[in-house]
Amino acid sequence: MSDNLFRFHDLFAQLGLPNSPEAIARFLNEHRPLPNDVLLADAPFWDASQADFIREKRLQDAPEWIQVIDQLSEALRETRDVVSSDRPCRVLALSGSLRQGSFNTALAHAAQAQAPQGMTVEVATLHGIPLYDGDLESSNGIPEAVLSLKAKILNADALLLVTPEYNNGVPGVFKNGIDWLSRTDRNAIFSGRLTGLVGASMGGFGTISSQAAWLPTLKMLGVSLYSGGSLMVSRAQNSFDAAGTLHDEHTLNLLSTYLQGFHRFVQASQPSRAHQTSA
Ligand SMILES: Cc1cc2nc3c(=O)[nH]c(=O)nc-3n(C[C@H](O)[C@H](O)[C@H](O)COP(=O)(O)O)c2cc1C
Known part of the structure; x- marks a missing residue:
């Protein structure tokens, strides 16, 4: 896992999802862990147009999207919560x-x-x-x-x-x-x-x-x-x-x-x- 939630800002907007850092953290926490044998585009939480967008950009190897799509996929495989409040x-x-x-x-x-x-x-x-x-x-x-x-x-x-x-x-x-x-x-x-x-x-x-x-x-x-x-x-x-x-x-x-x-x-x-x- 690298960088921070702000890198998902544009992708979430494109997917029609709330894209504040808090909303992105909530989304990740709700939907992880995504099993390793499930492709990101096949994840059950997307609607058809979101899945199509991810599938299409991956097929096109679209340079402006592919890295952040991979990062989102990686982030969703993790088991731990994004926000940990156990210590200051x-x-x-x-x-x-x-x-x-x-x-x-x-x-x-x-x-x-x-x-x-x-x-x-x-x-x-x-x-x-x-x-x-x-x-x-x-x-x-x-x-x-x-x-x-x-x-x-x-x-x-x-x-x-x-x-x-x-x-x-x-x-x-x-x-x-x-x-x-x-x-x-x-x-x-x-x-x-x-x-x-x-x-x-x-x-x-x-x-x-x-x-x-x-x-x-x-x-x-x-x-x-x-x-x-x-x-x-x-x-x-x-x-x-x-x-x-x-x-x-x-x-x-x-x-x-x-x-x-x-x-x-x-x-x-x-x-x-x-x-x-x-x-
Ligand atoms: C070499 C030098 C250049 C400075 N140039 C500026 C400047 O460009 N703009 C500015 O607002 N203050 C400038 N100052 C004044 C500083 O804002 C001031 O010295 C400030 O107290 C420095 O921060 P410090 O109190 O944390 O040491 C300069 C001070 C020094 C010593």
């Missing part, structure tokens, strides 16, 4: 700023405090990670700080990147940390990793440019990015007090809404469990 979902909030008074680290802590029921948030930073240097990697291997961060990510169900913005782009410190991580079990760490992206800046646009600048990298790494909501905290200096506590009501509400959406996204996606068991 664990989110690792990774701040991309090193400074002690960082608004982004403060935002990560605010996410920890505001986490909805059923979600816990651990805050991590990039302290101790050296500048990437291929010679250092060759001679000393992956630095301890990178391995420690890797273990935290693998132990979490989801990753929340909390990014500053430098010169309309991604801060080098943050990109450097991600680059190091990509040098060690890149697929296990990133591929299909349920990921949220938020940020705080002192400017008026609240990391809009740096969040956009992250996209090619996150796409390259193959993360499963939450796009159902966004959080860009502008003029962060007005939202946090001197101790780093988020006091601005409006931002607190935005954060809370974002986290609730992110929680639903994680709940409706299965790879969190797969990553957790492979850690």
Whole structure:
């Protein structure tokens, strides 16, 4: 099982089925396990036109559909439920700023405090990670700080990147940390990793440019990015007090809404469990 329920969004629409993540999870839970000797198109739960659509696309080997049809077939063979609520979902909030008074680290802590029921948030930073240097990697291997961060990510169900913005782009410190991580079990760490992206800046646009600048990298790494909501905290200096506590009501509400959406996204996606068991 790979990726998440959002990949079935278009297929479910095409089949005339409700296609929210919750509806897809419900459908899978109701209809699995589909025995291995039953072809997907022959499954008893399709009506004639749905079965015809699947059969036809498979016969045509239609490139835009065949992969997702195979993935749906695979997902339906599984015996376990899509949504497991036996323990809270664990989110690792990774701040991309090193400074002690960082608004982004403060935002990560605010996410920890505001986490909805059923979600816990651990805050991590990039302290101790050296500048990437291929010679250092060759001679000393992956630095301890990178391995420690890797273990935290693998132990979490989801990753929340909390990014500053430098010169309309991604801060080098943050990109450097991600680059190091990509040098060690890149697929296990990133591929299909349920990921949220938020940020705080002192400017008026609240990391809009740096969040956009992250996209090619996150796409390259193959993360499963939450796009159902966004959080860009502008003029962060007005939202946090001197101790780093988020006091601005409006931002607190935005954060809370974002986290609730992110929680639903994680709940409706299965790879969190797969990553957790492979850690
Ligand atoms: C090198 C540098 C470039 C910056 N560029 C931007 C920028 O493009 N847009 C912006 O809103 N803020 C910019 N800032 C201000 C940051 O938003 C501010 O320093 C913020 O506090 C950084 O996040 P932190 O508090 O988590 O460290 C820049 C700051 C630095 C140090």
